Amino acid sequence: MAELSGGCLCGSIRYKIINEPILAYTCHCRFCQKDTGTAHRSALAVLNEQVQLSGKEIKVYTYKSDEHGRELYKNFCPDCGTTIALKTQRFPERQVIMMRNFRQSVTNRFNYSHVCGRSFSLGKFS
Template structure:
């Protein structure tokens, strides 16, 4: 923790595999998104991405200079910027044309990937229609078939399961 302006600030660090790029989150994430879309499956090489979302000003680069790969989101038609280490290839965080004030960090790149809470009031699973059939969704968390909002900002229907639910048969 650091003191800034008379208040305590948390500082949780992370970085790439080779250690050239280090970053710090200066606040707790505003929410945590579990994204099951094909983009996130391919970008992580896993069933879904665990993505704590921070205000852009709350993520600072401590060392190194990440490279950026831009991709147009199939859902919104807007650019998603993937920030990664040009030396070892580790994907570190995303920034978004659609949501310019936030960044989504690849949770596994934190030194302690469990430091932030996952609570129903501030977490959600999105793009369940693209989820692997063997994924289990915990009870009590908001879920969405696609994104939580349409490309033009309309809220989508939310589903909350009363018990743990396997996506497929």
């Protein structure tokens, strides 16, 4: 696999993925919609040891899901607020890296899985 690297908007935090991701996915759950401000989150799931971080120390926001009761840990840059990764109580051995933060285009490199609690719907327009 060619190296994947990226970081936050201001450049204070950088990362490299050093092995093939577990999966690429798009999620339409309510948390992902609220967190991104869009209809979905596109991300790569990787084992924790596959990520090399450098730069400033990441800040963590803990969110307890109303849907399933488990905690989600949003890892973000303390300067610009860019979400770098999500970690979960359910899968502590892995993290989810946001696709939007990669230097390289990754959208055509992986087969995607679709996971969601519910699909996004635009509703009716008059």
